[in-house]
Amino acid sequence: MNEIRQNHHMKAAQPNRKLILWLAAIVLLFLFGVILVQTGHWTRSSELDHINTKAGDSLNVYTGDLQIELDKFEALPYILSKNPLFLQLLVELHDTKKLDSVNRELERVNTLAETSAIYILDKTGHALATSNWNEKVSFIGEDLSFRPYFQQAIQGNPGRYFALGNTSHVRGYYFSAPMFNGPEIIGVLTVKVHLQRLEENWAKGSEKVVVTDPHGVIFISSYRPWQFRALVPLTTEAVQTLRNSMRYGDIYPDSIGTGQLSSDKNGLHFISLKTDAAPLVDGKTSSRTDRRYLIHSHNMPDAGWTVHVLSDISHVDGQVRNIVLLVAFLLVILFLSAALFYNKRRARLKQNEFEAHSRRALQEMNEQLEQRVHERTRELTLTNIHLTREVTERSRTENELRAAQEELIQAGKLAAIGQMATSITHEISQPLAAIRMFAENSLILLDEQRQEQVRMNLNDIADLVIKMSRITSHLKSFARKSRATLEPVDLEMAVGNVMVLLSMEMRKTGTVCHCTVAKETYVLADQVRLEQVLMNIFSNALDAVTNQPEKLIFISSEKHGDEVKLIVRDSGPGIAEEHIENIFEPFFTRKQQGKGLGLGLSLSRSIIKDFGGRITAENHAEQGAVFKFILKSCHLEEGAHK
Template sequence: MSLMLAGGLAAFRWSEQAGYRALADAAVQQLELYSAGLDIEIARHESIPSIMALDEDLLALLGTPRNAELQGRVNKRLTNLNVRAGSLSLFVLDPAGRVLATSNWYEPDSTMGSDLSKTSLFTEAMQGGQSRSFIASSDRGAPEYHFVHVIRQQGLISGLAAVKTSLEAIESMWTALAAVSPSDRLLVVDENDVVIMSSVRAWKFKSANPLAPERSIGPFESSKYPTQAIEPLDIQPVRALEHGTQLVQLASADAESSTGLYVAQERAMPRSGWRLITLSDASGVRSQARGSAVGGAAVAGLAGVLVLYLRQRRRAIASQQSARLALQEANDALELRVEERTSELHRANEALVVEVAERRRTEEQLRAAQGDLIQAGKLSTLGQMSAGITHEINQPLTALRALSENTCQLLAIGRTADVERNLHTIAALTERIGRITAQLKSFAWKASVPADPIPVAATVSSALEMLRNRLEGTQVEVHVDVPKRAWVACDPYRLEQVLLNLMSNALDAMKQTPVKVLHVEGRIDGERIHLQVSDTGCGMSEAVMQRLFEPFFSTKSPGEGLGLGLVISSSIVREFGGVLRARTGTSGTVFEFDLTRVEVKDHA
């Protein structure tokens, strides 16, 4: 099989290279003929503007542009010259770009009096003394070429002589030749890599990507083409061939051309700045090469079969003598190997059972330690808040004492209405103390509640309520933007612990900053809810950012933190199905995580 593949591959390569070489040779010859014909057609009219500049009446008209009699004689003379030259039209421009005389003065769409000062053929001629310009006709898109020469009198520019000639005849000849030989394609691209002439009419005025990748295309004057949107004609180089030709891949969706491999030959036309490209269909080369590969593989296969037969006949005699002995030895070795493998599997199974039991015990211990660590984080947070909580409860207790004494005095003098109002106030204060203690009790409780749907906004408000005493007098602006329809299924107290830890860190980071803004934002994104806690603090360095979630790492002063808050918060968020991340914001630090959203119909 390897010999057949090698023989087939060698035959395929040889036949393919020979086919491409033949196409490349033919492409070079055709390119010379096409290029010479196009150059001759362009050069045939190049000297006409110089001939026009020798006419005395024309020179006199440039000096007296309002002389109607002189203008009429020049028009007729240009008409006769245009017929003899076989061009489309001849015309004369004054230095301002206005047409003074033209060979088509008698036609309804005559260019007499037209202002051509904004066109490239006028501006380039005024700058360089002459210009060559391709402009497609606006009605049929036929290729037209303009030669413009500056006319000087006494060293000054007195006007311009121009000729417009059509290249449609030579393009029609290419189209006819392509009909006879449909495997060949011919196209001319200008300096903007736009196809301006082609034997395939569907390719005209499409953008042909350059065969040389280093060539760049700059901005171009789109008014030269009949359409503003230049569609692409995708020609991709595959590999280089002989004589400077290339094998290219053509991808085209029009009906006049086919996709596939072509041999491309390119020639520059310095006179016009164009490039002439021929494309020869290379699909037949691959078909011929495959046929050669089949033949080569067949010959190699026959030779290989003969060699294999002779070798196998020699081996068969020797193998018959040793087969019985080898079979017996293999059977004995197999039985021994099965016995050894069975023993190994039994020992491995016993070790695996021991390892599984050990891993289960380790996981149970890890979960227990993790729960204790989370509870320690809660108690640490409560300890840091104890002073503020004591102040929060002392305020209503002081008010209760004063109201009780005032109520006794009011009751003694019979002011029952004031007594009733004091009693309502006392009831409200006791309810406030109950809310504070209940909130602390639920936050400190170690056991996790069932994962029922909870509103994120309420959890954020509960965390801020626990920080209310710390926020008083700090001049911190708190901005909360959490949608009411944002609900998640998780332990509310553990989520509150995460938010409380992130908010506390944000307040610590803003102690020394003049602008203090705490921003809590919630955003719904499909099935996820993204939460962000950001501050306007001093921020963190890259080195600190990389160690944020390491246990016992803290940027606070000794005694102010254990370095476990972010570790515990990250673990809680991970249990909820999210990831806690930190990044540097526009000012300060941003902590963010996302949770799975729960749809609650009654609160939508």
């Protein structure tokens, strides 16, 4: 009865639980949306404030630079207007010699002051003298009475004006001052200043800087395509005024802006520029939508213009989007982490129940396993004892085999020396007989006081002793019983040592050896055992050519990558095809009884294998057998490591 009631309550609670979950999901989605919207607003506001602050600081710098540039030349026309030479020209208008002096002086001052031009106008506004008098474009004779700076100065006031040059078509800022002869104004002195240097410096910054006249026409710009274009669309009256004043010559400015000016609640001002007027961003083509800029402005009433800094805000939307996506990602991670924690907690409770049940089952299984392990351990212990005995026996057998192989190698060396005993005895007996003859001869020469002949005999005796010492040292080294150690071995030297021991036998049989082993060829081997292998192969080659009409042995070397190949070829009858595969087997020999046990080639292959190399045998296409040794190449400095 209680179970039925409990099931009834659980079924009734399921719809309520689903409703709560749906309501929680809706609330979470609403909170996510609010957080993301607020994040976007905050990010946009923060980034725009940063751009605005930076633009304000930059505007102060640009305005200061511009003001300093203007202040630098403001007093120049007033000072020059007091120059007696210039005043005298206006009094004596037809003095050509004085005109030439004035032109040259104006040219000198213009160069020193680094201005664009300096010129003098008479009362009618015609240029009498100018610093560019000797250039193709000269102001002399030009009627500039329509310029406001002339009209201001002719009335006794300092003049200021900026415009495009009527003759030179070069932009400039004009400073003018009246020239007095007593109380009478007799002319106007004008200084034209170019501002291109400021534009070049401004162009290096990240902001766009423009200077506009009262009508909004851009006179100075860090972005060249904006020059002489209006920041906002001009009214009909403004266009007519510009035409009448001829401030920009025959240029009639069009607008780069769409006319959309806006401000936000934080007091920031924005302007929209036409697509074709907006500069490219990072070299990429702009989209067809108008681009908005944050604009920061400062009015300069003395100069008659306004300085603007335009900051591109096209990247703000991308930053807002990235921040919103990041926050959304973090919120999702947070939500998933909470859900994961909840699921882990539920899973942990279920796991605890499962572990309690499993623990009891495991305890029963452990008891059974312990019994089985005990039985199996007893069996493995007996097996291990048996294996230990077998390993010990095998190790002992291997040591005995290794010792036997060492004895075989040593016996092979001694056998080779025994075979060469007659030749070596003859090699040593001849120098000994010569030494005896030289000694007896020297005694006679001493009695006759022939010291020089005695010295020559002693030198000959020393050479013969060196020759015998070389032979005995090779024999001693070859016969020494030593433990094999791998080290760099000079292959040419090893071949030469063996050839010394076999030289008498070769002369006796009339065998000619052609050796072309490369110099400074080092292989990884044990020198004594390598020479034993070479002795065995060379001796076999001598035996093979004994009954041949042409007795030749060829020894050469080749290097391929990290391997060195030593090739030994004879002019003997070669190896029977049916025996090639068996010649390296122990006790295999084709020699007569008593000439060998057939272990030489088997031991040679074993020794070469210990060096990490290999040996092969084949018949030459023309005549004779060919044995090839492939050994590892190395350098002298590898010896310590190996």
